[in-house]
Amino acid sequence: MTFALSEPPAPSTLTAVPGPSTNATKRELDVIFDARTTQIVVDYEKSYGNYLSDVDGNCFLDVYAQIASIPVGYNNPALIQAAQSREMISALVNRPAIGNFPSQHWLKLLREGLMRVAPRGCTQVFTAQSGSEANELAFKAAFMAYQRKQRGPDNQHWSTRELESAMKNQAPGSPDLAILSFKDSFHGRGLGSLSATRSKPVHKMDIPSFKWPQATFPRLKYPLEEHEDDNRAEERRCLQEVEHILASWYCPVAGVIVEPIQSEGGDNHASPGFFQGLQALTKKHGIYLIVDEVQTGFGATGRFWGHEHWELPAAPDIVTFSKKAQTAGYFFSDAMLRPDKAYRQFNTWMGDAARVIISNAVIDEILSKNLVEHTARIGDILYERLAALSTKFPQLILNLRGKGRGTYIAFDTPDASSLLKEMRNAGINVGSCGVSTIRLRPMLIFGEEHIPLLLDGFEKVFAKLEK
């Protein structure tokens, strides 16, 4: 099944990667914009579906997809149609302060748009512009709700002492409250979200942070089905650590944030039981569970939301999204998470209607083409092929993981950076994460016909690296 209209039959490279044109542009760009991280300068207008074309005439099968954020292919015709709509043009040129002056389309954009894919049990949405912003807004919602509960239902009055101290960044108005996150997690790079992020020193060095606690995320053994007892014990130990922190941290912990699969941190999994246990702990302590679906949301795990795999007894309190959504924000249901007063959760733009229009077109594509089910099916095939390949290269494919999680598949390899480089030279754009992990993040339109191309690429490069 091919979804894109004009994909080439296979990747092709004309130059070593990065090619001379990328390098030349990178040098020029670097004069005015930090271009040290530039990997490929792309000709997006020549890119189609799963294929990315660069300015050197190279054409890559792209299973990294702009750091996991392209959902339905480059130059998707349905998205192009949305981009040309009258409504889009108005959203682009008449950018509203949505909180005060929403357009006549905003209600429909949300109700018949984003809300169609709201996680089960979530009845409201707050829009934002990035995953990092969405997470910080979620933290703020949790802090305000936590304090509201402390004040009690009959006393929502702010005392003079609170009013004055808040303006001085002091308690009680600006209290010490924490968000618990997990080691190796990634939740963004704003000063608040970065305090929850625990991925790599390069993200955190020299930046002041809130004194928030971290618990160990389970370090499971793979394949999961061969280590059930060990993994259960490890998860139990991690939950005990969470409970210990909640009971003993120097200030109240108002919320826990967790990724369904730790992505930037190395594609680390945990079982549904772990997440059920985590939710039970947050309920017991009367605090909020924030599920960061910035990377797992919108279908990549073979369910629309990664947390659907857990079969939680109740909806998570807050679910944040971005990346494949092509916009950002958070879903929630608990009425306490809508602040007691207007303007407490507010900013000038409150997201970007132009990006919500694109998001709606993405959702249309996903739903009308059953791309979530498709991704679940393709992921199963891809996982089995990689498992077979791993028996041929047991030293190069280690800890293969993501079984039953759509195309959200990863493995460790001794030298991820050489592998990435050689894969690009072979015309395949792959991403890495964690210490030395290859993460596959194909689009939702990655099909059965792409699997042999990807597998052949791995096989050739592994053979080369083994020498």
Add this chain to the structure above:
Amino acid sequence: MTFALSEPPAPSTLTAVPGPSTNATKRELDVIFDARTTQIVVDYEKSYGNYLSDVDGNCFLDVYAQIASIPVGYNNPALIQAAQSREMISALVNRPAIGNFPSQHWLKLLREGLMRVAPRGCTQVFTAQSGSEANELAFKAAFMAYQRKQRGPDNQHWSTRELESAMKNQAPGSPDLAILSFKDSFHGRGLGSLSATRSKPVHKMDIPSFKWPQATFPRLKYPLEEHEDDNRAEERRCLQEVEHILASWYCPVAGVIVEPIQSEGGDNHASPGFFQGLQALTKKHGIYLIVDEVQTGFGATGRFWGHEHWELPAAPDIVTFSKKAQTAGYFFSDAMLRPDKAYRQFNTWMGDAARVIISNAVIDEILSKNLVEHTARIGDILYERLAALSTKFPQLILNLRGKGRGTYIAFDTPDASSLLKEMRNAGINVGSCGVSTIRLRPMLIFGEEHIPLLLDGFEKVFAKLEK
């Protein structure tokens, strides 16, 4: 001189404001999206130039302009053209991770686009999505540069102790470092930028904050020319307070952030001498001066950048922008502010090329139509007319300010909220700030012909309120 193509000759209202259709939509919207702050539901497709049309058939002269963020009018034809360009469609549907995979247009978009209006002395730009994000990125740049200086040129190595402590949110890797801001300032609502924001308790209550210091912003007496001695003394006192804090705060202060005119906080001005003194203090202490031009930038003060009024001996270290730019980010020049390693200042999207394309069209309009000079001229006329009106209503127009600052004009009034309401009923959309201040934030295409409409509106409403 009329810039917009199809403006009505005057505002007109058919209903009380908000009208029944706004109220009905607001009720429906509120089920899924916090709509308590919704003021007017707008038909942007029927809005032109300086005029905003709502879903009730009301048509407002808009001198608030989406919280000071519409630069060149609703449905500006040049912006519509940019919105329909092939490049825009690609930027919308193929959203790049700009830091890794910039498009072939990105270099040109910056070099022949945003960099055209870079503040004098600023040679580089970092792109973002909101003013709040831009300010936090600026803080991070300042923190990293400050620590880099502390390590010294011969020792940029990160010790094991730094690496390990950073991951735990502890010093020395994650040090206590502060940003000094001013009382009544507004710098955004992320957890970091909010720690610098000191505007209103509703922005800060219940949210944890960094223990950063605030200095008093000068409380000048208006009109400025009648109180020169008092104002000079007040500014001297405030600078002494800054110096005292820099010398005595419990942790190093790495930067100072200041608005050219405190906007959300009440349109508070200070003299060029104050800002020159502030820069001298930051230079003396070897720390960074961040000028937050999110609201003052892009021409509204009669200069492209508000800080151009100060005639500083050297460029500010960092200048942040958003709002009228229709995108966001910061300009800088000091090589120390580009981190010593790649990926320290980075995120998935690094701004939004679609919004940078709009920004370029805005810049084209501003430069080709001399809108900054136009705004300076119109502002002078508008100020004089308001000064004349204030002699007629001395109890309703107090502390008129913004002389020589383009249309960035404000005054205090005893009951700003009633005045706003009545002005809307008279077909004029005005904004407020501070405790009870009316702030004028017309677009850069506000022309001489709009002045009598605005002044007549004020006069009628004042006459009504006086009764």
